[in-house]
Structures are given as C-alpha cells and as structure tokens.
Amino acid sequence: MSAFQPQEDTFHSKLDFALWRRLFQRACTYRKRVIILFIGAIVAAIADAAFALITKAAIDDVVLHGANALWDYAWMYVAVTTVLAIDIWFFIMYAGGLATSMSHDIRRDAFHRLQELEFSFYDTRPVGWLISRLTSDCDRLSRIIAWGFLDLVWGFCLITMISIILLVMHWQLGLIVLAALVPIIGISRYFQKQILLNSREGRKYNSQITASFNEAMMGIRTTKTLVREAENLREFQTLSQNLFAAAYKTALQSAVYYPLVMTLGALAGGLALWRGGVAVSGGFLTLGALVAFINYAGQFFNPINQIARILTEMQGAQAAGERVISLLDTKPAIVDSPEVKARMDAHKTAMANGEIPGEDAAILGLDGYPDAIETIEFRDVTFAYATGEPVLRNFNLTVHAGERIALVGPSGGGKSTIVSLVCRFYEPTSGQILINGVDYRQRSLAWLQSKLGIVLQTPHLFGGTVRENIRYGRLEATDAEVESAARLVNADGFIRALEKGYDSDVGEGGNRLSTGQKQLLSFARALIANPRIFVMDEATSSIDTETEQLIQKGLETIFTGRISFVIAHRLSTIRNATRILVIQKGQIEESGTHDALIHKRGHYYSLYTNQYKREKEETVLESAGAG
C-alpha cells in the first residue's frame, strides 16, 4: 500500500527516450499544431539572431558609409520586430493550446480507463493518489511536451545559428567565444539538477506541513486534553525549519548559478573584445562586427539555460510519465469476453432488424440471454484479494428469486466479499458463479450491473440536486417517479422541508445533508433503479433508530420479488429474511430462518441476544429522551 502513497518522484539519471517518444506521439495527433510550433520556434530563433546582425549593419553603415542606408535598416528592424511579435502570439497560442489539448485528452483517456478498471485496482491506490495522476501529472507532462518541444527547437536553432554567424564573421574569434561557452553548458546542467532536487525536497516538507495542520485541526480535542500543545509545536518547528533549510539551499544554489554563468558570459564578451579589438586594429574586423560578437556572447546564455532546464524537468517528470502511461496501459481484468461482445452485437442487430419475435424480445437481456434472474449459484468458489489469504474457501450457495438472504457474523468473515462477488466487482479466484445456471462470465457486465441496486454503509451522493441524485438510479425516470421513490422510503418529508425541496443542492458529496438523510436518498436511488438484485451492506448502521423505522416500510417494498443480500446488525432487517447465513472464516457456519436458528441456540442465538439487548436499551433510552 505504502508504495502508492503520493510520494515525491525519484530523479532519473537517464532519460527514457522510449517513454518520451510515446508521450510525444500523443502530441502528434495534433499534427498541424506541432508543425506550426516547429516553424514558429525556427522563426523566433532567426529573429533573435537577426537583431544583432541589424545592429552590426547599422553601426557599420554609420561608421563606414556615413549613414546612407540607416532608414533601410530601421525598417528592417521594425519588420523583424513585427514578425517576432506575431510569432510570439502564435507560439503561446499553439504551445499552450497543444499542452492544454494534450492534457485534456490524456485525462479523458485515463478517466475512461478508470471507469473500466476492476475494484482490486482501487484497493491498492488511494483516491488522492489517483486524483494527482489525473490533474497535476497530466498538466505537467503536457506542458513539458509542448513547451519543451518549442524551447528545444528554438534553443538548438538559435545556438546553431549564432555559432555559424560567429564562425563566418571571423572564425578564430568565433572559436574563442564558443570555447568559453562550453563550461556554461556543464554548469547549467549541474545547477538545474541541484535546484530541482532541492525544490522537490521542499515540496516533500510542504506536504508534511499540510498534513500537520490538518492533524492539528482534526485532533484539536486530543491535543488539548493531552496538553500536547508545546510538544506538537516543537515537532512542527522541526518540519518548518526543514522546509526553511530546503528553501534556503535552493535560493543559495540559484544565487551562485546565475552570477556564475553571467561572469562566464562577460568573460566570453571580454575575450571577444580583446581578440576582436586586435583584429579591428589590424583592419580584419569592422567595429559593428565586434559589437555583434559581444552581443552574441551574451545572447548564448538564455538558450543554454532553457535547454538545461527542459532536460532536467524531463528527468524529474519521468516518474510521472511512467505512472500516467502505465495507467493508460493497464488492461481491465473484468470485461466482457469477445464471445459475449459478439453475442451482444448479434442481439442488437437482430433486434434492430426485427428478427426476434416480440414475446422473446421482451424477455431477453441486452446480451441475448434471458433477462430475468431466477437463480444465483456459488459453486465451489474460492476467493482471495490480491495480497493475502483466501477469504472464501470452496463456498457453495444457491439463491432463488424472491429470496432475501441476511448475512451475519464477525467482521472480516467474508460477508462483504460474497456480495462483491455477486456484483462481479471481483471474480472468483477459482470456482464459478452461475446466473440461471450460466457462468456469469458469459453474461454481459453492463447487463448484470444494470440489474443491481446497492446501498452501502457510508452513503455516497454526487454534487447536484436531490432530484438528480435519486434519478441517478434510472436516468430516464420522471419527476413523479422520483418523488414516489422518495415517498416509499419516507424521504419525501425531509426533502420537502429543504429550502428548495427536490431542487435543493446537496453540496459536494452530499455534505449539506446528514448521514441519515443521505442514506434515505441512496435507498430511493436504489429503489428507482428497480433492480433484480438488491444489496445492502451495513446500510442501516449509519442511521439512528428513528430513521431506520422510517425506512423499514420502504425496505419491505424494495425486498419484495427480488433477490436481496443484506449485511446488517439491526434485527428488524435480519429477522424477516427468508434465510439467514452466519458467515465465519469464509464458510457458512449456520443457515436457516430466524426461528430455526434461535431454536438451535448456536452462534446466531448469541449474536441475536447481544444485539437484542443493545437495541432494547437504545429504545428505552430514546423513549426517555423523547418523553
């Protein structure tokens, strides 16, 4: 698990070209933009190099020819400036546009992939970790690809062009200036890497500081009652001091780096002035050319710095790239088999062509097999989560339509695993689960899951209105249907009491409602879906007795005529089950109706009596509170 914590990237000493090529290929889907960007980068490099040449020409003209062509050069200057300004407009639009579009597309593909991946994928990855992959990683990689491409092309072009101009103007002098620049490349690479490593360290402390603040607020009562304020502050100060040290170190490195390369630049300029000065005295070089030499010597630093920065950033972002690519590459393990897909297509075509008689069409599911669910059978099912011991061993169970199965027993016994397998959130490690006698891997996943209604212990709502949340169960449900579902689970009363009734906003994740209210909505949502299989996983444990009594009647409506699996503590939900299974250590320990199991005086009997006492006490206490 800890391997997936949002840790900082490791720094790769080598660039993985295969990885970056794959990422760059994604950019190439926008061929037009890439080409425009390529041209834009070259135009920018030419324009940047041209300014010093125009300056040289102007000075030579003034000094040698008495300024007879000054206006020409002025117009030339304005023309280059205009071209450059337009070019800047284009490459901001195109590099930025490319980055934005790429990020959008990678995110879309990754989100799509996440919708298909099975739950075991989610078991090992915290949601926060996944969110960072989809937001910051996507943005960062796309930015590096688009702007990095621009800067690399521009930088290499500019350096090449300046080098050529220098060598053509005066090759000995050109070589001297270029030689002085070699150390700048090495120094830039070194410092860029150091700065990146340091700032990453800073980010690490920064996220620890965020966690500390969070803890300070969540644990405020604990801190106060344990009188931990001073101790906590001391621990925090260590963190904030570490962050300070990392920031200071980064600042010092930048403070050394820039003056150092500036001095090297000045050295190159000075060398040009010295050797060039000798050449001018000897009449081998014009004054204008000398000025150009000095200018160019200073102009080298920027592209070198940019190239060093891009390469370092690529090294730093490599881990992010690997994560995103591996997410896109992960193949979902639970999908419709080719055979099922073919059958679905065939069924769809047959339906469209009217080849299936009306009475058959009505009873067939979208995968061409009967739509109604008569039986669900676990045959010799063994199941283990990715890491660990089998949770179920050679488990056998047959459930018929109309049955209501209550699963009870200690936590970790395998109750939730059984329902997850029914929902095909996981598939058996060995053995089979059969629906109407057919292995459910031969049925369509979408078909099965559209038959499900699930209410979980912690109700999950989506941002939006109450109405939208209930309608989530069946998107085409009418307003009347939504309201009738709410009435059936007794949610109508509190909904109407809300400021805007059914159109009230539930807030992010439903946080404007109480847990009990959220649970009522999730019952309504499951009900409106009209599922064939209804699953309730500890769904009543998060609501108080009063709310539970409210929905009890609605629950009976839901249970009628369906197959239901109920994991519960509340006796009212367990007692009326057609069959109660006591699950312990992955096995059915006891099985039967409530009365039969009570008479048996076994495990269920002791579970029941304990719970009975608890609930009675609650009732007595609450009646006192109410009375």
Added chain:
Amino acid sequence: MFKTLKIVWALLAGRRKLYFAALLCLGVSHLFNYLAPLIGSVTLDFVLSGKIPEPGTLLGWTHRLMALAGPLKDNLWYVVIGMAGLTAFGGIFAYYKGRLVSLASDGIARDLRDRLYDHVQRLPARYIDTHETGDMVQRCTSDVDTTQQFLSNQVVEIGNAVLLLGIALPLMYLIDTRMTLVSLCLILPITLFAFFYFRSIKAVFKSVDEAEGALTTVIQENLTGIRVVRAFARQEHEEKKFATRNSRYRDNQYHQLRMMAWYWSISDFASLLQLGIALFAGAYWVAGGTLTVGQLFAFMAYLGTLLWPVRHMGRVLTDLGKASVSLTRIREILDTPEETPREAPGARPEQRLAGGIQISGLRFSHGGERHALNGVGFEVRPGESLAILGPAGSGKSTLMHLLLRLYDYSEGSIRLDGHELSTLDRQWVRSQLGVVMQEPFLFSKTLRENIRLGRAEAQNEEIEAAADAAAIHSTITGFKEGYDTLIGERGITLSGGQRQRVAIARAILRNPAILILDDALSAVDSETESLILDALKKRRGQRTTLVIAHRLTTVMHADRMIVLDKGHIIQQGTHAELSQQEGLYRRLWNIQTSLEEEFAAEVLTNLAPTN
C-alpha cells in the same frame, strides 16, 4: 494599493534590515554590472578608434582609470580581466542579495507557519468545529506560500526596478541627455499597459482556477463513489459529466492563453521597439558625430537590463493583489482570540488533584434557546466511580466538555478539590484529567508513539502494560511491525474498536487523577469491554472515574450512577438502589434479566404468522 503596501510593510517587521541589506547588495551588484559596458564602450571608442575622450565626463573618467593599468592599446587583455572581474564582483553581491532575501522571506514564512500552528492549537475547540477544516488548512499553507512567493520574488523585484532606474538613469544622463529621453520614452506606457492589462484579466485567471476546482471535484466524487457508479452501471453518464468539466477547463485555459498571447506579443513588440528607437536614434546621432559608437553600445546594454523588470511590473502588481488577499485570510485566523489569554492563564495548584468533584446549579447552552445542561448538581468523592447514563442529547458530553474546560460555563459552579474550575489554568486542569472519547483521534505516528502521548517519559514496558490492560496488546503484537506499526494515511487503518482501545491504553498510561470515558467502548464487543473495565477497576487506586455511556453493561460496574435527561438529573444512586426504583434505570435493568421470557414470547409471536 496603499493599504496593501502597509500590510506588507508590517509583515517585514524584524527583517527589514535584511531586506535593506539585500537591496544594498543588489544596488552594488548593478553598479558593477553597469561598469562593465563602460569598459566596453571606452575600448570601442578610444582604444580602437583612437579618439581622446573629453576630460570630466563619465567616459573620460573611465578611460583615465583604465589607463592607470598601462598602455591599453598594447594590453587589450586588461579588458577581459576588467569586464569579467567587474561582473564577478557584481555576482558576489548578487549572491549575497539572494542569500539575504531568502533568509528574510523564508524566515518570515517559517515564523508565520509556526505562529499559525501555535495559534490554531490554542483556538477554542468550538471555533475549529464551526469552520471548514479544508479552508483553514489552505489558509495556513497555500496562503502562506503565496505570501512567501511574493516576499521572495516581488518585493525585491519592486526594489530592483527602482534601483535599476535609480542607477541607470544618472549614468545614462551623464553619458547623453538626448539618448536618455529617447531610451525611456516607451517605458512608462509599457508599465501602465502591463498594470491595466493584468488587472482587467484577473477574472480570466479566476475562471481557470474555478474550472480546475470543478474538474477535481467531479474526479473525486467519481473515484470515491466508484462502487455506486458501477452498481448502477453509470460509467457513460459519469464520462459525460466529466467530459463537460474537462472541456470547460480546457476552454477556459484557451481563453487565458489568448489573453496571455496578446499581452506578451504586444509588450514584447513595444519593448523591442524601444530598443530599436534607441538604436536608430543613436546611430543617427553617431552619424552626425554627436554620439560615439561606444556610448551607443553602453546605452543598448543598459536598456537591455532595464526592460526586463519593466515588462514584469504588471505581474508584480497582480501578485501584490494576490498576496494581500492571502494575508487578509491569514489575519482572520490570527486575529481570532485564543481560548485563554496568554497573560492570564489562571491558577496552577502545586498539588496533584485528589479527584473530588462538586457540581452545583450548572447551566450551559450551545447558543440556542434550549439549555444543554439546566441546573445540574452532583458530587463525586475522590476515588469514586460515577456512571452517567442518558439518551443522546441529554447533556452527557456537554458535561465532559465543561469539565475539561473545552467549553466555559456561565452559570453554576464546578469545583475540583474545592478549586473553582474557571479560576484554574486550562492546561493544568487538562493535565490532571484523562479522557477517552467515542471517536478517538490518533496521530499518524507509530502505535507506540501514540500510546506514549499519554506520558512522554513512559518506558516501553509501561506502554505494553497499558496496552495489555486495554486489551489491545495481542492485536498490536499481531501486526508485522508490532508497536512500531505506523497508523493513519501512510500506515494501517485501525477499526473503530481498535482505535478506542489504543486511546484507552493512552489514558491508562497517563494515570490521571480523574478519568473520563465518554462512550469510549461503544465499538468494543461486550466481552472485551468487561475485560477492560475489570482491568481499569484493578488499577484504579485513588483515581476518580466518570463513565458516560448508553449501554447498561458499561455503567453497571460503577459505584454510583446518575441518569440525565434533557439537561436534568432524573435519577441517581447505586445500582442496588436504582434497580429497585421505578424509572429508566430499572427498565434498562429489566432488559438484562427478563430477556429470556420476553424473548420466548417474541419468538412465539413471530412464529404465529409464518406458520
């Protein structure tokens, strides 16, 4: 704007000297960097063209200084030393500037973080309850970051712009007045353009941030609710919802890009034009003989350094706006009073509490009309154990909060060993009390460290003994890393019952004069509960224990009990007394004893309809 600058100025308190020293270094560094072009200029004009500079001018002086080193024409390599040397000297001062600025800005940020942390811990618990944690954390982290960014980059950037103008202007003026005017003619328009442009597109930046926030929310809701999505086979619906937000984020970014593209192309065009104007005006005057090539060279070099900060002024000013928003948000936290003024902490008696509690006429309301406690009075002798029973909302937890001084009572009195609670130092009171809450908070540290929070100097054996008494020792040793297992986000997740038991171990280790268990065993099964309660009883010695619960099995162990309802005490006495009295307590007791009969009856009634 002026107000913001005042806030920033206040923030610099204690470190203003560092900033001034940094600006001084920056100034010296610029001076050196500006001298280098002068050398180039002199070399171009006099050494190479053989002209004699006018004495008394800036270039004349430079020439004389350079000539001190020897005949220049034959020793041109002096120039190399001169230019590189000056830049290096400038570099050394630039380095010190960077160092000082970091010391100042990162130092201010560190102090601000420490101050916020200390302050947050001392805010009333109720303040934290009523404010959204996410927002508070953001104020303490990203708002501090924004401020720090501003302090380290932009404060100096403002100083830099002023300095550059301050140094370059006189130098330029000394070289040539006409050129100075021509060189600076577009500077003001460029600055104004930057300022107004950034101000007018603030909304665009905000819309991008908002779109990103909305996108993250959708992703988060989808991933946390993935079971619901699958259960209803709503993948397509989710992808559609996501696609809307994803493309809105992209489109808003496009919009922002377009605005930036216009800004940078216009401002770069104007800057390059400014360079061009200076170049060609200069060349014109060079041709006319009123300016030298060297002078023109120097001007071009100065202008190159001046334009950068000018183009950035717009951004500096926007950042100033952002920083002022952040600072206001930070101030809102810092200006909230702490629960106890530091100068008046209250009394700290020398002696450890014996554990006597006298409460009389206690009333408390959470601010509404109804009183959570409405005239409660009772007494607990040192060493006694008292159970408090009552339905939800009867005032049990409020009572505990008052005892711990997490809330302050206004009417009635609470005395600990005869000291009125409100006159005592909060921290002292809490150091005498131990509490375990229904949903205990554990820190993301190891299990050992979490238990040790009870008493910092406890030995490992004591920690294990406490864990054993809390019936969690065997669970802990069952983990691969035992007591060194990390809990929380980066480690393992404990169940509710396990967390409660760790918290009980922590409280046992603390060995307080008064132990309060606030529904602390609700998630523990009955057998384990009895084990723990027995262990507590054995270890009790002279400790007073208050047990708050709504389960009879928990409270039965106590010497005495009170039954609370709607802020009133409705019953009190020993188990023997209360089980004889008509009332809530007996009804609860009856459930335990008469279970068998009721049970049989219920089974029978249930059998009737089904059979």
